[in-house]
Amino acid sequence: MSELTREENIQHIAAIIKDIKFAMLTTVADDSGLRARPMTTQQAEFDGDIWFIGGRDTETVSDIRSRPQVNVSYSDAKNNYVSVSGRGQLIEDRAKLEELWTDFYKAYFPEGIDDPNIQLIKVEADGAEYWESEGRVRTMYKMARSAVTGQPAGHMGTNETVKL
Template sequence: MSELSQQDAVKKIASIIKDVKFAMLTTTTAEGHLHSRPMTTQQTEFDGDVWFIGGKDTESVADMRTRPQVNLAYAKPGDGEYVSLNGTAELVEDRAKLDELWSDTYKAYFEGGKDDPNIQLIKIHANGAEFWESDGKIRTLYQLAKGALTGQQAHMGQNDTVKL
């Protein structure tokens, strides 16, 4: 467990997930199986919560309605940064928040536009996260080669678990 303060932990996670357009959202199905699907992350400043727009008639929303524990996975492989965030889903009805998050891109999913009755705001309250940051591709390759040649453990960057 990290010694990062709550504020520093939020900042660290925010810096990694910033600009990652899609997250893999994992829910638990009625049969008890884990099911992941890509979701478009709303570009709001991460403060411990993550927002999505989904459909009320989707399996993911049905899963969250009865089993709200979820996991989000973010990846920036080009930068060697990854986050696994666990939290609790809340299904929210808030017109002002929808107005804030809405983009005309969603018209492709919701026939009635912003007034479509199937729109469901999803707020994930983060409980904690684990993150990985490598030192970059060249440094990582160097560390792997060094470890293979010397038998010493390679330093692959930072990995930490934080409570949010």
């Protein structure tokens, strides 16, 4: 368990996910099964909350309305991974929508920012787990060495679970 403060944990996670454009948002469906869907992460700095723009008519929004417990997972090309657990909230906030809106969303909402199907989704994080690699080349070297020698690969990076 990390011995950093809440603010330091948030800053560390923010640094890992800063440039990751897409995340998988996992919700609990009507049949109690888990459903993970790709979502575009908003450019807002992670401060303990994660924002998405979704459609009111989607299963994602329906799932959150019924069962707000969610997970957001990230991975990058450097073999870093973050899993954030929290509570999904369906938010009506025109100022926040204007802050997050880009023309990219016209592909999903043809009427633009005034499309009545737009739904802001806020994930209020309560915990996270992250894995930081020592880098792709170093990790691949350790794995190859392990395969050749039959010995364990040893320390492959950092893994922490944090409360937020």
